[in-house]
Amino acid sequence: ERLIGKAEEAEFRLKDYNRAAELYRLALNGAKENNTRADLLMRIARVSIRAENFSQALEAFRSVSEKYNQSRLPGGLPGGLASRLELIGLTIRTGDTVGAIEMTHNLYKDLLASVWTLNKSQFNLARKKIESDAANMSSFFAGGDISAISKIDRLSQEADSLISRTDFLLELSNLLSAVVLDLKRDHLDNINLNSRRIIEDNNHRYLLLLAGGAEHTNSDIICFGALIDDDVLLNTVISNIVNSLPLGENHSLIISNDVGERLYGEPPPDESRLTATRGFEGSFPSWMIELHQVDLRFFEQILSSRRSIYVYALVIVMIALTLGAIMTARIMSRELELARLKSDFVSTVSHEFRSPLTSIRQLSEMLQSGRVQSEERRNHYYDVILEQSERLSLMVSNILDLVRIDEKRFRLNREYVRVEELLGAIITRASQMVGDKEAPVRLCIADSLPAIMIDPDAITLVMNNLIDNAIKYSGESMEVTVKAFHDDNDLFITVKDNGIGIPKNETEKVFERFYRRGDELTRRVKGSGLGLSLVRELVGAHGGTVNVVSEVNKGSLFTIRLPLTKDESNKNG
Ligand code: ADP
Numbered sequence: 001e002r003l004i005g006k007a008e009e010a011e012f013r014l015k016d017y018n019r020a021a022e023l024y025r026l027a028l029n030g031a032k033e034n035n036t037r038a039d040l041l042m043r044i045a046r047v048s049i050r051a052e053n054f055s056q057a058l059e060a061f062r063s064v065s066e067k068y069n070q071s072r073l074p075g076g077l078p079g080g081l082a083s084r085l086e087l088i089g090l091t092i093r094t095g096d097t098v099g100a101i102e103m104t105h106n107l108y109k110d111l112l113a114s115v116w117t118l119n120k121s122q123f124n125l126a127r128k129k130i131e132s133d134a135a136n137m138s139s140f141f142a143g144g145d146i147s148a149i150s151k152i153d154r155l156s157q158e159a160d161s162l163i164s165r166t167d168f169l170l171e172l173s174n175l176l177s178a179v180v181l182d183l184k185r186d187h188l189d190n191i192n193l194n195s196r197r198i199i200e201d202n203n204h205r206y207l208l209l210l211a212g213g214a215e216h217t218n219s220d221i222i223c224f225g226a227l228i229d230d231d232v233l234l235n236t237v238i239s240n241i242v243n244s245l246p247l248g249e250n251h252s253l254i255i256s257n258d259v260g261e262r263l264y265g266e267p268p269p270d271e272s273r274l275t276a277t278r279g280f281e282g283s284f285p286s287w288m289i290e291l292h293q294v295d296l297r298f299f300e301q302i303l304s305s306r307r308s309i310y311v312y313a314l315v316i317v318m319i320a321l322t323l324g325a326i327m328t329a330r331i332m333s334r335e336l337e338l339a340r341l342k343s344d345f346v347s348t349v350s351h352e353f354r355s356p357l358t359s360i361r362q363l364s365e366m367l368q369s370g371r372v373q374s375e376e377r378r379n380h381y382y383d384v385i386l387e388q389s390e391r392l393s394l395m396v397s398n399i400l401d402l403v404r405i406d407e408k409r410f411r412l413n414r415e416y417v418r419v420e421e422l423l424g425a426i427i428t429r430a431s432q433m434v435g436d437k438e439a440p441v442r443l444c445i446a447d448s449l450p451a452i453m454i455d456p457d458a459i460t461l462v463m464n465n466l467i468d469n470a471i472k473y474s475g476e477s478m479e480v481t482v483k484a485f486h487d488d489n490d491l492f493i494t495v496k497d498n499g500i501g502i503p504k505n506e507t508e509k510v511f512e513r514f515y516r517r518g519d520e521l522t523r524r525v526k527g528s529g530l531g532l533s534l535v536r537e538l539v540g541a542h543g544g545t546v547n548v549v550s551e552v553n554k555g556s557l558f559t560i561r562l563p564l565t566k567d568e569s570n571k572n573g
Contacts, residue, residue, distance in 0.1 A: 003027035007043070017051035038068035038079035045086065054094060061087045070116070078116040081107075081126055088133050097137055101149070104134050108155045112162055120166070127159055172225045175199055176209060198228075198285060206230070206285040228285065234264045250294035258286045268292035341514050348528050352395055355526070356388035387433040394464050398530050401461065402513075405537050412455040412541055419449045419484055419491065422456055423463065427482060430467045441467060446485040450568045458538045462546075465531040466495040466558050472525045473556075474499035490544075491562045498555040507548050511536045535560075 007023030010016045021044050028040040045060035061083040064071075069080030084107045091100040108130050110116075111123070118126070131152075138149045199207045206228040234255065242253050242265075252272065254265035269292075276291040363381045372378050404410040427443045463482070470480040474497045481496045500521050502510055509515050514529040516522055532546075539546045543563050550556035 003030070004040075011043075011047055011050075015050075017047040018053075020047045021051065021053070021056070034068050034071040035073070035079075038064050038071040038083075039073055041068070042073060042079070042083065042086075045083070049090065054090065057090060058087070061090065077122060077126075078118075081111070081116050081118075085126065085129050088130075092133070092137065101134070101137055101152075104130055104137070105151055105155070108152060108159075112155060112158055123163075131156060168227065171201065172207060172227070175201070175207060176225050198283060200285070208283050230263070230285075238264060252292045254290045254292060255287050256290060258288070263287065269294060345514060345528065349395070349399070352526055352528055353392065356392050360385050360388050383432065390429070390433055391468070394461070394468065395528065397461050398465070398528070398534050401458075401538070402530060402534050405534075405541075410541070412458060414453045414455055416451045417454050417456050417459070418451050419493075420445045422459065423482060423484055423493070426460055426463045426467070430464070430471070430480075433471075441471075441480040441482065444481060444483045449484055449486060449491070450564060452491055452562065452564065452568050454542060454562065455538075458541070462535050462538050462560065463493070463495075465535050466560075469531060470495050470497035470499065470556070470558075472527065473497065473521060475521060486564065489564055491564055493560045493562070494557055496555065496557045501552040501554050501556055502548065502550040503552055504550075507550055510548070511546070 003023050004027050007020045007027060010023060011020035024040050024044045024047065028037060028044070031037045031040055041060045041064045045057040045064070048054070048057035048060060064079045064083035065087065068083075069078065071079040073079055073082050075082075084103065088100050088103050088107065091103060108127075111126055111130070134149060134152045197209055199209060201207060208226045208228055210224040210226075238255065245253070247253060250272075252265060252268045254268060255263050257263055272292040272294045274290055275293040278289045280287050280289070363385050366372055367378060367381055372381065401410065423443060423445065427441050430441045467480060467482065471478060474480065477498055479498050481494075483492075483494045483496070485492055500519065502517065506517060510517070511532045513533040515533075516527060516529040536546050539560055539562070544561050546558065546560050548556055548558045
C-alpha cells in the first residue's frame with residue numbers, strides 16, 4: 001500500500017509516469033491477491049500509455065486478460081473485460097484497425113456469450129463502449145470492406161434480444177416473488193407444484209408460474225416460471241391435437257382470446273353457427289375453444305322426420321297387429337258360436353219334428369185300425385193330430401221364411417185385409433188347437449178396424465207364433481187375450497198372457513235368433529228359439545215394430561205396431 005501511495009504520487013502529482021510504472025511494478029511483486037494484481041497491472045498499462053511506452057502497456061493489458069480474466073477491478077468490472085476494452089483503444093492508436101475490429105468482434109461475442117457475470121449497467125457500459133469503437137472504426141472503412149463491421153451490427157441485434165430476454169427474466173422474478181407472497185397469504189401449509197397460476201404480462205404474453213415447497217411452512221418455496229410461446233402452443237401443440245380429433249367436415253374449431261380475437265383456426269363459414277364453447281382450464285391462457293357447425297337444420301329435420309316416420313309406422317303396425325289379433329279372436333269365437341248354433345239347431349229341429357210326427361203316426365194308426373170305440377175319443381185324437389200338424393207346419397213355415405229372409409228372397413204379398421176377419425180365423429184355429437182342456441183364447445177387437453195392406457200369410461205366421469208362445473209359456477193358468485185397435489197412424493195388435501213372464505234384462509234378447517231362456521218351463525217346453533226373431537223380421541218388413549212388456553210370474557204383453565197409410569186410416573174410418 002505504501003508503494004502504491006508513492007506510485008500514485010508520482011503518477012498524479014509529479015506526473016512521472018516511468019517512475020510510477022516502476023513503483024506499481026514493485027507493488028505488483030509483493031501483491032498476493034488476484035484482484036490487486038489485476039488492478040496493479042491495469043495501472044501499469046495506464047501509466048505506460050501516458051509515458052507512450054505502448055509495448056509495455058500492451059503487455060500489461062494482455063497479461064490481465066489472460067491471467068486475471070475473472071478478477072474484479074475496483075470499479076467492479078472483470079479484469080478480462082476491462083483490459084480487452086482498453087486493448088482495442090490501444091490497438092486503434094497503434095494504427096492496426098483490422099486487428100482492432102477483430103478484437104472488437106471477439107470481445108462482443110464473449111460479452112453476449114456471458115463470459116462474465118455483469119449487472120445491467122456494466123453490460124450496457126461495455127456494449128456502449130464496443131459499439132462506439134466500432135462506429136469510429138467504420139469511418140475508416142468507408143467504401144471499403146465492411147464485412148467485419150456488419151458482423152458487429154448483427155451482434156448488436158443479438159444484444160437487443162438478449163437485453164429483452166433479460167428484462168423479461170427480471171420481470172418474471174418480480175412476478176414470482178409476488179406469487180409467492182400471494183401463496184403465503186393464502187396460508188397454504190403445504191405448497192406443492194400444483195400451486196400454479198397463469199399471468200398475463202404487460203406485453204400480453206402469458207406466464208405460467210408454478211410454486212412449490214416442502215412439507216413445512218418455514219421451508220423455502222421454489223418457484224418456476226415459464227413464458228408460454230403462443231406460436232408453439234397454438235400451431236404445434238394444439239394444432240396436432242385438433243388434427244387428431246374426429247371432427248366432421250361441417251365442423252370447424254376456433255380458438256380465440258378473451259377479447260374475441262381469433263388465434264387459431266380458419267374463420268367459420270357464414271352459414272355456420274356456434275354450437276359449443278369451452279374455456280381452457282388449468283395452466284392455460286384464458287382462451288376459448290369454439291366449435292362451429294355448418295347449419296344442419298334441414299338435414300336434421302329430414303332425419304328427425306324419418307325417425308318419427310319409423311315411430312309412427314311402428315305404432316301403426318302394432319295397432320294393426322293388435323286389431324288383427326282381436327278380430328281374429330272375435331271371428332273365431334263367432335265361427336265357433338255359429339258352429340255350435342248350427343248343431344244345436346239341427347238337433348233341436350229334428351227333435352221338434354220327431355215328437356209330433358210320432359204322435360200323429362200313432363194316433364192315425366189307432367184310428368185306422370178301428371180300435372178306438374168311443375166317438376168322443378176319436379174326436380179328441382183328430383184334434384191332437386190337427387194340433388200337432390199345425391205345430392209342424394208353423395215350424396216349417398218359420399224355417400222357410402227365415403231362410404228366404406236370409407237369402408234375401410223374401411217378398412211380401414200385400415193385399416187389403418180385414419184385420420178382424422184375419423184375427424178371427426187365427427183365434428178360432430188356435431182355440432181348436434188348445435182343444436177342450438182350457439179356456440179358449442179370447443179376442444177383443446175395436447169396433448171399426450180399417451182394412452189394411454198386409455201380407456196375410458206373414459201376419460198369420462206372426463200371430464201364430466205369438467199365440468203359440470203365450471199358450472206354451474202360460475203354464476196351468478192359461479188365459480190369452482188378443483186385442484186389436486188403431487189410432488190415426490198405426491194399427492196395434494197385442495197378445496197378452498198371465499204366464500211365466502220374461503225378466504227385464506232379457507226382453508230384448510228373446511228376439512234374437514236361437515235365443516231360448518234357461519228357466520225350468522222353457523226347458524220343458526219345446527221350441528227352436530226362432531219364433532220371435534221371425535216375428536220381428538216380418539213385422540219389420542211391414543214397416544212396423546214389435547216389443548214386449550213383461551213381469552216375471554205375472555205375464556207378458558207383446559205389442560205389434562203396423563203403420564197405416566192415409567188411405568187405410570180413412571177407409572172404414
Ligand atoms: P221358442 O218359443 O221356440 O223357444 P221364441 O223365439 O218364440 O222361441 O221365444 C224365445 C224365448 O222367449 C222362449 O224360449 C221363451 O223363453 C221366451 N218367451 C217367448 N214368449 C214368451 C211368453 N209369452 N212368456 C214367457 N216367455 C216367453
